[in-house]
Amino acid sequence: MNQMILERRQFLKGSGALFIAFTIADVIPAEAQTAPQKSLAADAVDSYLVVERDGRVTLYAGKVDIGTGARVAYRQIVAEELDTPIERIAMIDGDTALCPDQGGTGGSTGIVNGGMQIRQASASARQALVAIAAKTLNVPPADLSVADGTVRTRDGRTVAYGELVGGGHFDVKLDPKAPLKDPGQYKYVGQPVQRPDLPAKMTGRHTYVHDFRLPNMLHARVVRPAAIGATLAEVDERSIANIPGARVVRINNFLAVVAEREWNAVRAAKALRVRWTGGGGLPGSEGVHAAVRAAEVARNEDLIKKGDSAGTLRGAARKFAATYEWPAQSHASMGPSCALADYKPDSLTVWSSSQGTHGLRRIIGRELNIPVEQIRVIYMDGSGSYGTNGSDDVAADAVLISRAVGRPVRVQWMREDEHGFDPKGPPQLLDVRAALDASGNIAAWETEAWLPENTPNFRSRPMLAFLAAGIPQPVGQSVAQVQGNAYPSYDLPNITATVHWLKSTPLRPSNLRAPGKPGNVFAVESFIDELAAAANRDALEFRLAHLKDDFGLGLLKRVADRMNWKSRPSPNRDNRNGAVLLGRSITYVWYKHMDNRMALGLEVSVERATGKVRVTRVVAAVESGLMINPDAVKNQVEGNIVQAVSRTLLEEVTFDQSGVTSVDWRSYPILTFPDVPVVEVELIGTPRDKPLGAGEAASAPVPAAIANAVFDATGARIRRVPLTPARVRGALVSTRQT
C-alpha cells in the first residue's frame, strides 16, 4: 500500500547467456498514480511518452499486460526507437485517466497493433528531440547523432533528452514517416530481456488486483441465482444475522452480501437463505450439438468459394463426409475475477484486470448514465484471462454494490462463480465433405460450420450484474472471429466453406483464446488425415503434396526431421497389441490464412485398458515475424500448446437445464504436471518483417494433432472433444468390432 515511489529493482544476473538482464523500473503501483492533466489522444506523442528532466521516460500504454509479460516488450520497443537505455523507462498500462485508448488487448494483437503504435510514437519523439536539439545547438539535424538518451554534434557537444524536453510536452503527432531503426542496428529489440515484474511476483511483493485494498472498504460476494435468469423471490436476512457486519445488497434480481472482513462476506454468501423462481431453459450439454444444429440461422456466409466443389463431389467416385463437435469451454482462470470500485456522487473509480479498460469505462458510463469523464478505470494485474473471463463482470458487480452502500467495495468471485459464469467459448459444429481423385489427391472440399454470430453493431457483452439488476443494456452476443481456419491451409482446386451464423448459443459466449480456431482446425486437419488414411498415404507426404507455399513446406520438413519421421500410412499397423499404443501426427496451419504459418508434430501414448491419452512430445515450428522478445514469444507458444493439450484432452463445460454444472476443478479438470508433454519450440523469426501475434496460433493445430496421433496409435477416429478416457475407450471398443 505504501510504495509511493518508483521502485527500481535489481535483477538476477546469474542466469548465464540465456537472458539479458537490465535493471528496469517495475510498473508504478496503481495506488501511487495520480492523474495529472495529460494528453490521451491516440495520435499524439505526448499521450504515450513523457520525458522527465532527469531523462527518465514513462510509457503510457492503452494495451495491457494480461499475464503474458508483454510489458518488457513494450519497453524494448521504446528503448530501441527512442534511443534510451531501457533502465530509464517506466510504464503504466491501461489507466483510462493516463493512457490513450489503443483498443482492447486480445487476439495476440498487443504488440502487433499497440506495440507498433508505440514504436511510431517513440520514433516520432526521437525525431522531435533531434529537431529541438538542432535548434538549441544551432546545427542541421543531419549533423546530429543520438545514443543513450543523448544528442551529440559532430564536434562532440552533447545535450540530454531531459534538458531538451524535460517535464514539458512534445506537442507533435505520431508521424507515420518518422524514421525507424534499421533492424541490423537493433540493440534491445530481438533480445530475450528478462521481465521486470517477476522478482516481485516470485516473492509475494507484487500487488495484483486481488491484493489491492482501499481505506474504509467493504468486502462483497455476489449470490448467484439457482438457475440462469431466475427471479429473486425471497431473501431471509435473518439467516446471516449472526455474522458480524454482514448485510444484504439487493437490486431487483441482483443479490450480494457485504462485510468488513472478507471471510464474513464469504460465509454470509453461503449462509444466506434465498428463494429463486423460474429461469433456466437451457438445452443441457448432453445434446448440445443437436441444439446447435437446430438453432435459428441469422444468415449464411461463404468464407471461400473456389472452383466447383458441389459438382466435383456429385461426380466423384470416392467421397467422404464427417461431423466434428467442439464443446463449450471455460477460460478457467486460476484466480477468480476480482475488482474494486469507489462510487461517489461525482466520480467513479474502478480497479480492474479487464482486457479493455477503456471499453469497460464506456460500458459502465452508458449503462449507469454516468458521464465517462467522471469514470476512471485503473488496470491492475489479474490472473491470466485468455479472452474475456469474469474480469469485466466483476467490475460491474463492484460498481453496483459500491453505489448501493456508499463505500469502496472489493468483490472477488468464488471458484463456482468463475467456472459457472465466465462467458464461454461456444460449442462448435462442423460438417466436412471431400472427394479424392484417381491419384488419391483432394479433388473437392466443403466445410459447413454452425457458429454463433457476432450480433451486428453490437457494442458490448451484457454484464451479469446489469442483467440481474434490470438495467437496460444492448442484447446480443460477441464471439470474435470464430470462423477462422474453417477450411484447409492447402491449395485445393475446388473448395467451399460456409458458415451458418446462429442467432444464439446456449451459454453467454465470448472470445476464448484463439476464438473458434482450435475447433475449426480440429475438424479440418483431422479430416485431412482421414483422407490421407483413405488414400493409404503418409500423413506428411499427403500434406506436402497439397501445399505449394515454400515457407510452409519448409516448416513441415523441419518438424518431420526433428521427429525422425518415417513415411508410412496411418494407423500404425505394428502397434496393435500392446497395453500402451504409440502414435504420431503432423499438422499444418496458416493462422487465419494471413498470420503465422506453423507446423506441429505430436506423439501420444494410449492406454488400451483405460483409454487414457498422454501427449508425450510436441514439436512446433512457428513463423514469428519480427520478435521483440524471443523468450516472451516462446513462453506464449509453449503456454498455448500446453493449454490446448488440456482443452483437447479434458475440458468441457457441462450444464443442465438450469445452469453450468462443471463449477470446480474436479468437474472441469485441466492438465496437471504428470501429464504435461515435452515441448520443443522452434521460432522462425524474420526481423525485417512486422511482428506476428505471439501465442494464439499455436493453440489452433493441437486438437487435430492429438486426434490424429490417437488414430495413428489405435485406428480409432475421434471426432468429439474432449478425448476423455471414457470416450477414447468407447472408440477403441467399437473400432475393434468393425
Added chain:
Amino acid sequence: MANVTLRVNGRSQTIDADDPNMPLLYALRDNLELHGPKFGCGLGQCGACTVIVDGNAVRSCQTSVTQAQGKEITTLEGLGSPERMHKVQAAFVAEQAAQCGYCTNGMIMSATALLAKTPKPNEAQVRQALAGNLCRCGTHVRILRAVMRAANA
C-alpha cells in the same frame, strides 16, 4: 470475537477472528495483508494458497486458524525478498518460469517443501510433487526446469 496468535515468517502476530473455523488463507491475506498466498478455489483443488506449515506444503484454504495456532507458518514473502531471493524463487526468475504468476506461489512453496525433504529429486518426483498445483497459462515446462535448476543450485 476471539484472538488467535499465529507465527508467520518468524513473527508472532495476534489477529481477531470472528470465526474459529476461518481458513488460514483469510487470516494471511485479509488480516495480515500478505500477498503471496492466493485464493484460487477455496476447495483444496488448485494449490494457489499453499504455505509451508512445520515443513509441509499445506493448503491454507483448508486449514483453519485454530489448527494453525502454535505452528511455524512460512509464506512466499518469508522465503525471500526481491533483493535476497530464496534459491527456488531465483530459479523461477532465471528460467522466466511464469506468465500471469497467479499460481506461482503454490508452485514455489510446494517445490521448496519438496527440496527440503528430497534435495535431489528427479523430474518424475517433481512432477508428482506438483501434481496438485494447477497452472492455466501452461507454464509447466518452465516450472519443471526452474525446480530442477533450484535442486542443482
